[in-house]
Amino acid sequence: MSDLFARVPGAVIVGPGLEHLGNPLGEQRALADGSAVVPLEDRRVLAIPGEDRLTWLDSLASQSVATLRPGESTELLILDPNGRIEHAASVVDDGETAWLIADGGDADALLGWLLKMRFRLRVAPRDASGQYAVIGGTSAAVAGVGAASPFGLALIWRDPWPDVAIGGYGYAPAHPHPGEDRDWAEAIVERSTLEALADAAARGERKLAGLSAAEALRVASWRPRWANEVDERAIPHELDWMRTAVHLSKGCYRGQETVAKVHNLGHPPRRIVALQLDGSGSRLPVRGADVRLGEDVVGTVTSVALHFEEGPVALAVIKRSVPVEAELTVDGEDAPIAAAQEVIVPPDAGATANIPRMPRIGRRAPAR
Template identity: 75%
Template sequence: MDATTAPDAEFARVPGAVVDETGLRHLGNPLGEQRALAAGTAVAPLADRRVLAVSGEDRLSWLDSVASQALARLQPGVSTELLILDPQGRIEHAASVVDDGETTWLLVDDSDADPLLAWLLRMRFRLRVQPRDASDEYAVVGGTAAAAASLPAVSPAGVPLVWHDPWPGVSVGGWGYAVTAPHPGIDRDWAEAVVPRAQLAELADAAVRGERMLAGRDAAEALRIAAWRPRRSADVDERAIPHELDWMRTAVHLEKGCYRGQETVAKVHNLGHPPRRLVALQLDGSGSELPKQGAEVRVGDDVVGAVTSVALHFEEGPIALAVVKRTTPVDAQLLVDGADGPIAAAQEVIVPPEAGATANVPRLPRLGRRTRA
């Protein structure tokens, strides 16, 4: 799919729709769309998500050998996610994963799809695997599990291609750093269905007739940020490692075989501390504008980090995720640079400063990954 082609053009005819180069942003009522999306009465076309397909007999063992997640025995229909790391353990690519018994399907942020596909093609060697871009055939639509089940998900091998987000449960082999109980994302109900691209026009027609309620990307992002859920296209920079974003809980298996970057993953987790940490910010809402992605975060005059994601939430108001130095005091009053001056921000700890160094720490029982029928 040509990434320069305007996506979601079908939805421009829906009353109130605002469509830009990244797809359907909203339909005039972003807060109401969030409520409907969370309640399962709306679905969100996700033009900023792409579909890659990996076929071939060796696909699962091959992906297992190059990625952070244990995939060799992944069962059809089971949802997980993976990271591709560089030799220093920094995050290069990320993908949501579901296998149908014949093909492994990767749902990937649009900006990362072409680089990930190119990397996978280079890593095939003589193995029986064939990665390809399936985005011309298929699109991604998100919502609650029930809402996703109402969509015409494709099932080329008899298994509906619906990815259920495991966040914030701790997957087998994973580790959660966030200590807040309950986790703000504990009630997150999110799934992404792979549908025939031609179905987007029918979805738009149903919305025009009032038979289907839609939500835009802004609503989906606000729900993600409120759940402290990291995303490759928003929260990852050239230095990010999984520990900093609490991404060890769903995307990394600490007990699987070797893969690129594993040494750093193990060393930081067992012996060290991640140099930076993800925090949630409750922003002062007295101003008229939200800060931009990349806005500097300060303690007094000292820059300690940057905003990675920001939204206006229908219940919590202005919120953001930011990556700050590990040494930033957890009780520090933070300021975020805004267009009209500094914005006060109350810090909520996601990854604590003491995260890591677990080699001599007793391993306590923890919640396993949530399952869905």
């Protein structure tokens, strides 16, 4: 737990960092309009210098990064041999080093795996979190916080979500999409910059938002995250993560066969949905709450938030077989909570499901 921002008036510190400053809904507005930034103390920074860094990452990950240009942003997934998601990271390269931003709970495991995969290549992955931290907000807001630039290029990762990247595939429509107007970026900053930000906020010279505000904006944009939406069974198709984190025509990588097979020949067994929750009660459901169709458990809540415009919202992963028009409920502390389903990944997700079949041509009758 960090107490760096405890000096800021109204600060509530929970878990990895600043949860809110007493006005979560107002902080969401300020974060969305660019008048506030959020210290993302639940993120870690990994640095990968070395001449082979991009081609090496390209051979390991779901995304094509071999030709990533300095300053260009993308994200990648590390999959197991069965195509299940093991790790996820945001990536920006400055021409000398590839910089990865990872969820705090995944960073050590991701780094450990990368170190095992070096072989004799010219790469040197390391944890850079002791020197660097992450600040989030709109592109303009984070550009003003003083991003680190160890090799002359400011380290700012701009979220590609929800645009469909080259080689990607979006199961949810590109338009309308609740995230299409979302402006989100994350700056890698020196630790001293983070301390200066805390001092300025304590003096009332800088407006901050907490982690709960950043999460609410993410949930409302249907944006998946490793720390929340990924479990031991998750594959990219289920979370609509094919649009930004997977390149369908790049070279071989671990788990590629499953990615291609599910996309071209089958359907993901589960699908992510957005839930509009009944707000008449005073409490939100917790992450991990069961989603039910009648009495049957059909899924799990992965993220939940009170959004400043939409009210109580959630993301959940449910069985593919659940009808899109089904009325669902979520287990609450005292009583079930009604949940209106918004389709993100449709039940027929999979490229061939959307390709009309040619009519079968009957065998010609023999000539008489």
